[in-house]
Amino acid sequence: MSHRAAAFAIPGDITTLTGGYIYERKLLEGLRAIGHDVAHLELGSSFPDPTPEHMADAIAQLEEVAPDRPVIVDGLVFGSIDTGGLARCRAPIVAMIHHPLALESGLGAEEADRLFRCERDNLALTSHVLVPSPHTREILVQSYGAxxxxxxxxxxxxxxxQGPPERVTPPLILSVGIQHPRKGHDVLxxxxxxxxxxxxxxxVVGKVHDDAYAVELEALLGELKLGDRVRFAGRVPQEEIGALYRQAALFALATRYEGYxxxxDEALVHGLPIVSCATGAVPDTVPQGSGILVPVDDPDAFAGALRKMLEDEGLRAGCAEEAAAAGAQRPDWTETARIASEVLGVL
Incomplete structure (x- = not known):
């Protein structure tokens, strides 16, 4: 079977350990594995706040893609690239939107409006859009008119x-997310x-993404006198993250928003009960019965949910069983690539 040639425009280091980069690296590898000739367009790392040089280079690279080779454009680029420049791309454009940039935490009203208008206008130039969740699809339809x-x-x-659980004592609470305000590590x-x-x-596993926020977290750690019990591990290899999932008793992320x-999913396949927040795509991603979801920015509610999980072994065991059952139904990356391949085949 013949598979259509394509291109994939991704900014910065594709090996970055964040959900979005992991997704796109796995998708690029998966499309190639099933027979697609996919060119990797390496764009500047400054997106979504591109330097003039990175903006000009991105537009030039997209303009050079052949008209018969669809180009998947990463959301950090797609949501911030100049609309007039994007319009110079002759190839069919497939936007890869994990979550709209205008919904990022900490944006001022003017910046959020600028990003919203840019994303909305760029959507009008796309042949298709790939999203990771029904939640993101709904936002694009309801708020952006897609x-x-x-x-x-x-x-x-x-x-x-990669192995059976290796639970440790005292019980390990694992959180995985970059040190960025949206991940809510201050609430945790x-x-x-x-x-x-x-x-x-x-x-807490995750690289420093926002220097000021990382300093705030370090200060808060000292203020709360938790340095003897909480460790910020920073960026760690994927194999080590897998070992931590196997050692953990539960997974906790006080996120302020997630597009997926x-x-x-990693917590679910490891059979971990989950404590998180009822925001964005989280309620669709974390099945009922596999954990406890609380309101955003509510340390008291988050503490209450963690206390229930730690004190009630029956609750923890029941959530673990539900999590493992849900995790067993999650797709592998081959399925993700197959779905994207079908999209490329009809453009």
Missing amino acids: DPSRITIARPGVARP LRALGKLRDLDWQAI GIVF
Whole structure:
């Protein structure tokens, strides 16, 4: 069977350990594995706030793609690239939108409006859109006026555990997410500060993405006197993350918003109960019965959910069973690539 040649425009280091980069690297590899000739367009790392040089280079690279080779454009680029420049691309454009840039945490009203208008206008130039979740699809249709017939949900795949659970004592609370305000690690720390009477340890995995926020987290760690029980591990190899999932008793992420959240699938396949927030795509990603979801920015509620999980072994065991059952149904990356391949084949 012949597979259509394509291109994939991705900014910065494709090996970056964030959900979006993992998704796109796995999709690029998966499309190639099933027979697609996919050119990797390496764009500047400054997106979604591109330097003039990176903007000009991105437009030039997209303009050079042959008209018969669809180009998948990463959301950090797609949502911030100049609309007039994007219009110079002769190839069919497939937007890869994990979540709209205008919904990022910490944006001022003017910047959020600028990104919204850019994404909305760029959507008018696309042949198709790939999204990781029904939630993101709904936002694009309801808020951006996107044509639902031109949006395909390609859920992230997930790798299976590389061994059986290796639970440690005291119980390990694992959180995986870059050090960025949207991930809510400050809320997690404040919640953990209310649980000093219980026996637990916690590790937060994820590189520094926002220097000021990382300093804030370090100060908060000291203020709450949690340095003996909470460790910020930074960026760690994927194999080490897998080992931490096997050691953990539960997964906790006090996120303020997620367009999907691959880390939740990773927690599910490892049979981990989940404590997180009812925001964005999280309620669709974390099945009922596999954990507890609380309101955003509520350390008291988050602490209460963690306390229930730590104190009630029956609840924890029941959530673990539901999580494992849901994880067993999650697709692998071959399925994600197959769905994207079908989209490329009809453009």
